Amino acid sequence: MTVVLDPTSELRPKTRERVARPESLNGLTVGLLDISKPRSDVFLNRVEEKLTGLGASVKRYRKPTFTKPAPVDLRHEIAVSCDAVIEALAD
Amino acid sequence: MCHSWRVPDPDAAPLPDGLVAVVKKDCPTCVLVAPVLATIAERVGVTVITQDDPDFPQSADWVVHDADLALSWHNRIEAVPTLLRVDDGAEADRTVGWSRKAWQELTGLSGLGTGLPQHRPGCGSLSVDPNLSDELAVRFSGSALKSRRIELASSEDDIEAMFDRGFSDGMPVVPPTEARVLRMLEGTSRPLGDIVAVVPPDLVECTVEKAAVNAVMAGCRPEYLPVVLSALEAACTDEFNMHGLLATTMPVGPVLIVNGPIRHEINMNSGGNLLGQGNRANNTIGRALQLAVRNVGGGRPGGVDRATQGSPSKIGLCFAEDEEGSAFDTFAESRGFDRSASTVTLFPGEGPRVMFDQKSRSPESLTKHFAEMLLAGISPRMAMLMETVIVMSPEHMGRYRDAGWDRARFLAELEALLMVDGDDIVAGAGGIEEGMPALLAGRRVPKFPPGGIHVVHGGSRAGLFSSAIAGWIGGTAGSVTVTKEITR
Numbered sequence: 001m002t003v004v005l006d007p008t009s010e011l012r013p014k015t016r017e018r019v020a021r022p023e024s025l026n027g028l029t030v031g032l033l034d035i036s037k038p039r040s041d042v043f044l045n046r047v048e049e050k051l052t053g054l055g056a057s058v059k060r061y062r063k064p065t066f067t068k069p070a071p072v073d074l075r076h077e078i079a080v081s082c083d084a085v086i087e088a089l090a091d
Numbered sequence: 092m093c094h095s096w097r098v099p100d101p102d103a104a105p106l107p108d109g110l111v112a113v114v115k116k117d118c119p120t121c122v123l124v125a126p127v128l129a130t131i132a133e134r135v136g137v138t139v140i141t142q143d144d145p146d147f148p149q150s151a152d153w154v155v156h157d158a159d160l161a162l163s164w165h166n167r168i169e170a171v172p173t174l175l176r177v178d179d180g181a182e183a184d185r186t187v188g189w190s191r192k193a194w195q196e197l198t199g200l201s202g203l204g205t206g207l208p209q210h211r212p213g214c215g216s217l218s219v220d221p222n223l224s225d226e227l228a229v230r231f232s233g234s235a236l237k238s239r240r241i242e243l244a245s246s247e248d249d250i251e252a253m254f255d256r257g258f259s260d261g262m263p264v265v266p267p268t269e270a271r272v273l274r275m276l277e278g279t280s281r282p283l284g285d286i287v288a289v290v291p292p293d294l295v296e297c298t299v300e301k302a303a304v305n306a307v308m309a310g311c312r313p314e315y316l317p318v319v320l321s322a323l324e325a326a327c328t329d330e331f332n333m334h335g336l337l338a339t340t341m342p343v344g345p346v347l348i349v350n351g352p353i354r355h356e357i358n359m360n361s362g363g364n365l366l367g368q369g370n371r372a373n374n375t376i377g378r379a380l381q382l383a384v385r386n387v388g389g390g391r392p393g394g395v396d397r398a399t400q401g402s403p404s405k406i407g408l409c410f411a412e413d414e415e416g417s418a419f420d421t422f423a424e425s426r427g428f429d430r431s432a433s434t435v436t437l438f439p440g441e442g443p444r445v446m447f448d449q450k451s452r453s454p455e456s457l458t459k460h461f462a463e464m465l466l467a468g469i470s471p472r473m474a475m476l477m478e479t480v481i482v483m484s485p486e487h488m489g490r491y492r493d494a495g496w497d498r499a500r501f502l503a504e505l506e507a508l509l510m511v512d513g514d515d516i517v518a519g520a521g522g523i524e525e526g527m528p529a530l531l532a533g534r535r536v537p538k539f540p541p542g543g544i545h546v547v548h549g550g551s552r553a554g555l556f557s558s559a560i561a562g563w564i565g566g567t568a569g570s571v572t573v574t575k576e577i578t579r
């Protein structure tokens with residue numbers, strides 16, 4: 001993994017800005033990020049059903065632990081594969 | 092002791108008092124002197140610091156393994172074996188390689204290594220191994236870098252990632268890794284936390300480190316950094332008014348002109364194609380300044396940069412003067428600096444425009460023709476508002492050399508030819524609505540304000556083409572040309 005130094009004034013957060021919220025999910029790919037809390041799969045399975053019903057295709061992801069932010073590689077994979085993402089909590 | 096942030100710091104890895112030897116097993120001279128070290132250990136004591144094999148020259152309580160090379164790096168060990176004497180925590184003496192005489196003098200012992208040759212050079216220290224030097228610099232100095240770290244995903248292309256995050260001016264930039272930034276900082280003696288300038292438009296304090304990050308991205312070599320720092324300082328003065336230059340709808344930017352010995356030290360081009368592509372220093376120094384304005388200052392096209400059309404010169408226009416081939420004093424001398432000083436001048440200007448003259452053989456003819464061409468700068472109807480740079484080619488300069496003209500004579504003759512009739516340039520004259528205020532009617536006015544013609548010599552030996560670089564609004568209402576001496 002390459003680490004670079006921020007060339008900017010650092011007045012803005014380093015994460016890139018979110019894309020605009022889509023008008024409709026029809027035909028879009030939606031990522032579901034399981035944050036590894038217990039029973040999150042139960043919740044996300046239901047969300048997937050709903051989304052599929054709205055015409056979206058769904059990709060499932062899981063981060064290694066809910067205690068830490070998602071690893072940069074996982075975030076990048078979601079960013080390049082999906083049009084939208086839902087990060088889900090369950091307990 | 093005063094030390095800059097990245098210089099090895101013996102206090103960070105102190106050597107023990109007494110005799111100290113630094114060795115590695117992968118060095119024939121170290122192997123050769125192993126018995127001598129054992130003798131010294133036995134007779135007066137020695138601490139042997141081994142870089143590779145922890146059991147070399149032998150397993151003993153006086154052998155210390157410098158596993159992370161901190162002792163070697165901080166104490167600037169460049170070759171092994173190095174023998175030192177440390178008194179009260181401070182290095183008192185050192186000798187490099189094997190020399191019976193030097194070792195005997197340093198230890199005060201006689202009869203050392205009697206079976207060995209008198210002299211034997213050593214090998215490079217692992218702490219200066221080119222394969223390790225970047226890693227070690229990051230290990231021991233990386234924490235001094237204060238910039239926020241940005242992790243790129245391993246499936247991301249590093250160059251594309253720079254575009255994606257908005258750091259680029261439209262061309263690929265070099266990803267500013269810690270190792271590259273540390274290497275860049277070797278180019279200056281200034282501490283990395285020093286504030287170089289307050290950069291518009293966001294008026295952000297730019298440290299030496301941030302400037303170095305942007306210089307890495309622009310493709311600069313470390314030895315260019317002093318020019319970048321001085322240029323950034325000059326750009327952000329109130330006189331130069333970088334904010335205005337950025338915000339204007341005119342196609343202008345900072346034009347950098349370098350004079351003095353540093354031109355040769357960093358291999359700048361003052362000859363053929365000096366205003367074009369092909370030379371790394373010319374093409375990256377101006378770009379580094381523009382990237383700092385973009386990234387640190389927040390000045391971006393479409394944001395505060397409101398240029399209607401812009402100009403390729405806004406990517407970064409920087410060149411050096413051919414001082415040696417000129418018949419005039421140097422441009423820096425004309426700006427009040429000594430020829431021995433290295434300087435960078437920032438001129439608020441457009442891209443260069445050719446001044447063609449292949450037939451003039453006398454200085455009078457050529458000067459008249461230059462005047463005609465210069466009158467068109469910005470618009471033939473504009474006067475006293477903007478300055479100009481003339482980049483005079485060697486063949487054109489030859490006309491003045493042959494006639495014995497110096498800068499003062501040239502400027503006096505040229506300025507006399509650059510007086511225009513107010514009647515011709517006031518708004519409405521000749522049916523053209525654009526023009527100067529009516530109060531200039533009936534008066535003779537100079538095209539350029541006093542001192543507003545800057546002559547720089549450069550180009551290849553052949554070719555009867557010079558260039559004019561037109562300016563932006565001059566004086567206190569706009570931007571004033573600024574020259575700074577370059578400090579290393």
